[in-house]
Amino acid sequence: MTDTLLDIKDVAVTFKTVTGTVKAVRGVSYDIKRGETLAVVGESGSGKSVTARAIMSMLADNARLDPASKITFDGQDLTALPEVEMQKIRGNKISMIFQEPLTSLNPIYKVGDQVAEIILTHRNVSKKEARKEVLQLFKEVQLPSPEMRLNQYPHEMSGGQRQRVMIAMALANKPDLLIADEPTTALDVTVQAEILSLLKQLQDTHGMAVILITHDLTVVEKTSDRVVVMRYGEIVERGNTAEVFANPQHPYTRHLLASEPKGRPEPLPESAGPLMQANDMRVVFEIKTGGMFTRKTHELVAVNDITAMIRKGETLGIVGESGSGKTTLGMAMIGLGAAHARGEVLFEGQRIDNLTRSQMRPLRTKIQVVYQDPFSSLNPRMIVRQILEEGLIVNGIGSSAKEREELVREALHEVQMDADAMTRFPHEFSGGQRQRIAIARALILKPEFILLDEPTSALDLSIQAQIIDLLRDLRVRHDLSYMFISHDLKVVKALCHNVIVMQNGRMVEAGPTLDVLENPQTEYTQRLVDAAFNVVAA
Template structure:
């Protein structure tokens, strides 16, 4: 600490307050938040969704919406200047130059109409007097620095031609283009696989050390905080509940909220299942192939991609089977092929012993209510124009379930109660709920039809740890009460360990390892599974 006293902090934020104008009044999103960021250190802002982390960071960058107003008492000092009261022109000189930000979703932050290189050249030439040729050479150097393979070729590609991890590397290169003093990383790895997440976090850490930057890391993943942050500020309801060195916070948390966050890691194990349980879903030699075009318009060639390569699967009543692997491994394609909501190019699929692989849409209709799906993002899978009652009742009407309007409404209310929601919310709309509540609505919609099998496609990846724990407990409870079988697709191995009986590991359309969850995750046999496990539990490369 004595060394810190001899140097000035890069950012000294004092009494940051942000209020939003909303219909019917005002919402105080951030209140009296103070923090310091030192050169060469990582300061983490942690907390659940709605705690004010991102709003605080945007207040530093002066990127708040027009509805927001900053408190008169707010002081955000950088290089002896109060950024909270600089003119818009002065802030533009700092933003992207001395202070840079990486956003959560790189696809929405990059312009799809321009190549990656063109966008990087623009950022460099905006702040530095440099020829286009020199700027291009700098772009290639930057992409190489963030470890993108074949940087010259990548610079000529468009954002949609890159994977999620590669796009996030481009965003890091863009943020570092002008060698900033401060890098703000807002949930930079939430949407990425565990292995890619580990690579990105280590990359940011290495670049921080190399260039002596200060990093503000915004996240709800405490494993990441423990590994990469030097100092932690725990936020709740727009206020700092606790702050201190990372080791102290994790060793002896003082505030009840911090203790609750630290205790929110997925725990427990799957409910035991009877040995004689019948098979609910079975697939043999399941294949899905896509024909891809490569090359130009006139000299292009076609090649076949085996997204699901002759896979076998069996799920018993009351069992949860985890399907894990990196993005592009074929997990979701496989799950959708089993339910006949995606392509199925070969193999046999049986549901309750009856073959369904050859059935058309009309033939599948009697099975639809018995097999359901819960998607990753409940907001995009729930119709924003329909009320809660309409969303849940729609499936009952389509499948002819219920003796009349009153009976269907009673079923809707029961499904809400089963999903841990009050049955008085039937008139409300999806936008009025939090992410965790929307996921409960998606689960209520699925269980209202009294299915026997549910495909859960990344249902907890976008949720806070404490909300994840609630959803896991809910899924366990519903499984015990209703004898449900789950196919649980995820790249979060902590959740898989807490919820699944068995696990199958996918890579490039093939199953590379399978077995009881404790066996596979404790003693993985293949190098690929070992890498996944290390990345999930240790954030190690």
């Protein structure tokens, strides 16, 4: 047995597209030792996740791994293994936490059963023992009310809660190697530290190696032993984490380390009137537990009597831990996904909470949304042009196909994407690129109000700064208003005029962003601020 657990040499991956061949990974080589944490960082589209999928032998159908590529795990050549042998390794010896949990979890099965299936597939234990292990895993990853979560479906959980289920699933069989693809992207800042601490604890206990794919340089600095920096499918720098952070050699690495959300929103004119207003919003979900003869119904108050107002041209930030009700509040205000919502919602002085679906339709071009998980919100059977053009066709915008194509080009250009993206499918893009497509789809209808649900969570720092600048510029240029839901307080500070802090469905603090973040009045807000701005070693 050698110290090296995984050794990849000259890995190259290409994708066949309708416009030609895309070289996603170009001769990447690195290794990882037992018990070590290797961070792989770089911009969206740099090849980080594609390399990881090549290790797992989980590339897309239109992808091709170069025959010269060599991937050796624990002395075994993975590139020579048939699929039936790889299935014994995946989820058992090597596990992976995926970037987008909603698309990785089966929507028709309860999450407890899905995690139990991983255990039952690879180990000879009873269903009762497997369920007991799942409950313990849910406790370890800090899922609130873990017993109740066993019987929930993925759509009944917040984005952060789904991510924690994915982490529990990956850790179920105590793998030798864990590939964590943005494992804390969907998690709020306070839980990030707890999850990273948990991974470190399991790593120390079982000698597990971790490949950490991330754009969060704070996480890299706190948790990794070595770092690999990728750009355009190639490695541009590598070394011990402390040395790379203290003395980066490549200009791109220096650019990444210097990137962070900057600036402040321009002050609103005193004459700015209300655009969207919610009074006494309350959303209650019924959760059923037990079997056929022991069925019980519990009420979960997701939003508890919250009043909020967004003025014309304003960006209102909504922050709080995962499951605090941020997204539920936003969706209830725009009339999506909250059948049990109560309260009064006004848009441009018109009450809209009591409108039917057909009555709301004329307002849909004025009110747009960018979802947290772009892959699940983009139709996988449509190319990007069709995805962006669909809203134009439905709403009768553009007198011809040529005019609509020009509008699509303009929208892609605004989110820093080339026009050749129009002919590609969503799965051919990185997570960050898909998020930009989702933003372009909202912008193309020239709305007055956009609900932004974690729009920068999947983006690396340098692109995140560009998107913040873009959103700020569009807001001023088109007099847009945003409701910005996020767990990233640095982004909120740079973009939002006012902020609401939520905990367990309640508003615990609200006011001008700088006042709340620099002088928090509650212990909960202080904890969020400390986790976001004060770097504490894990």
